[in-house]
Amino acid sequence: MWKPDRKNDQPLYQQIADDLERRISYGEFPPGSLLPSERKLAEQLGVNRSTVILAYAELRAIGIIESRTGSGTRVSKFKWGATPKHTPNWHRYVEGGSFLPNVPFLRRIREALQQDKTLIDFASGELASDLAPAQEINRLMEESSRTEYFGYDNPQGFVPLREALVSFLGKYRGIQTSASSILITSGSQQSLYLITQCLLAPGDAVAIEDPSYCYSLPMFQSAGLRLFRLPVDHKGVRPEDVRALYKKHRIKMVFLNPNFQNPTGRLLDPNRRSELLEVASELGLPIVEDDPFSLTAYDGVPPLPLKSDAPTSVLYIGSFSKIAASGLRVGWMVAPHSVVDRLSDARQQMDFGLSVVPQNLAAQFLMSPYIQPHLERLRMNLLYKRDLVIEALRNELRDLVSFTVPQGGLHLWCKIIPEVNDNKLLEEAIRNGVIFVPGSVYGSDSGFVRFTFARPKADEIVSGISKFAAALRSVLG
Structure with missing residues (x-):
């Protein structure tokens, strides 16, 4: 954030007034938009409130802003006394979108x-x-061969990365899969977004843990889904609660983080795990398993994912973010071919696939001798x-x-x-x-x-x- 320069000969209030005038002229604050309160702006800029009062007074004097008791300070709709032009009401657009803001x-x-x-x-x-393995990744970047192609890649993901994940998931997670059953994403949140947008419809009922990371993601509400809670106790979720929600609300999907759950850190009890998979199989109910933390097991024995025991009924989500480097923006989903094809098609409409550069780095890291240490x-x-x-x-x-x-x-x-x-x-x-x-x-x-x-x-x-x-x-x- 810009801050006034105390070494500058220009008074602080004038620097603030000039910066606000510039931002208003750039359209950052459209006509009629609310400016920060004097106290809040003073805190943000690290100045006395009296300095901001002088800056606002300067802008009011030339007709750029106007203040009303109880309504705050706003950018004038009659800037510099000119006839107002038909400026889009950006506040109405911002408030009217279907994708909800963060909580x-x-x-x-x-x-x-x-x-x-x-x-x-x-x-x-x-x-x-x-x-993070910064030294190892930097070493791989120095050792790696030159990338010859920087065009659009396969929307399903970089083939060498998917092949590396086949070996990695088999060795570390007990998941037997193929490269054609893996979709590369930018992380767990994009995987969840694709699932909610492409496999579910507004009004569908889904079950999520309580408490759950999913509650912090407005994407569920934005998709029009009805959320029903599965309480998490010291042994994780209770399988009988899944059955009850299915009978009462006909839930179509269950979202779980069974290993070192976010935020509670709980581990799904082995007996409950077996019973949960039986209930899901009996009801034909798909489970979305988010598994970012298993490899951090402090005893060095990561709990196996649900996917390892139920390969056909679990959509498995993983990510580099919690075990290596969040900045690479590399995650993955293991799913049936039909699901991967559907989500790949949606991804292609969104962004034509991820950059090949971080995918190549992730593939090299997974295949390197650095991963285990x-x-x-x-x-x-x-x-x-x-x-x-x-x-x-x-x-x-x-x-x-x-x-x-x-x-x-x-x-x-x-x-x-x-x-x-x-x-x-x-x-x-x-x-x-x-x-x-x-x-x-x-x-x-x-x-x-x-x-x-x-x-x-x-x-x-x-x-x-x-x-x-x-x-x-x-x-x-």
Whole structure:
């Protein structure tokens, strides 16, 4: 974000006024659009509120903006006194689209992280740079042969990557498949988006875990789906709940993250796993299995996916993001040929397929001798960070939070024992220099917190939990 230059001879308020005038002229703030409040803009720019008041006064004086009590400050529809032109009402378009925006908490978290790079980040669900195989990937980039073709690739995905995944999934996940049954995507979210748009229709009923990462994805509501909850307890979802939802609502699909579930970190009990697959088979009910965390099992023995035992009734989703590098934007789906063909066709309409460059890198990494040592190092470092979070919570908040210790994954799911307001706690934590995801984002009641310990550096974790503890005590009074 632009900020005024304090070394410039031009007054700060004039710099702010000039920047706003420029952004208005570029159409970033169309006529009639609401500008940030004086207090909020002052916080964003790191200046006194009086400086913003002067800047707004300057713009009002030349007719660019107008302020009304109770309505805030808006860009004038009569800019510079000229006759207004017929400008599109962009607010109406923005509010009228069928694809819903992110939930407010996630937008607030993104905004806070963009504004303050010093926040200790327990919110972002990705690996920190010290956990990613950056050196290995850079070495592969230096060693790789030149790419001769940069045109559109197969919309199903780069063939060498799909072939590498056949070997990788067979060795590490117990999934026997072929390259023609694999679709390359930009990650788990694109896989879910293609499924909701191409295999389901508005009004269809689907079952998702409660709490669930899926609750944080407006794409389900945007697709017009009816969502029904499958409560997650200490053993995962209950198969009898799937049967009950099918009888009552005729659900058409079940979305599960059975191994180190996001956000709870729970592992589906083996007996429930077998019963769940029997119920799905009996009802002819497809399961969408999102499996991003299994290879992070701290004991080095990853639990097998549902797909390994039910190859024909499970759509399997995987991703590079949680085990290697989110920036490569490489994920995959293993599905029947007819499903892969349908989704590939949709992908071609969207973007003609992913860039061949990251797909080539991912293929080389999967086939390299680096993958196994990297996974072992990743597990060791995640376990170390998990233990730091747990020890800090026990030292700081022993009587105020409860949690189950996860055996894999990136997240620790906490229940705050006293009643607390999620919004107040998040804002107080941000003021204290730490950020997390409130549990209500995932469909839970107020008073739950997800700490992602893969993102902060190890030497930030104890300090981050201390800042959170101070915020919680402040909110509790």
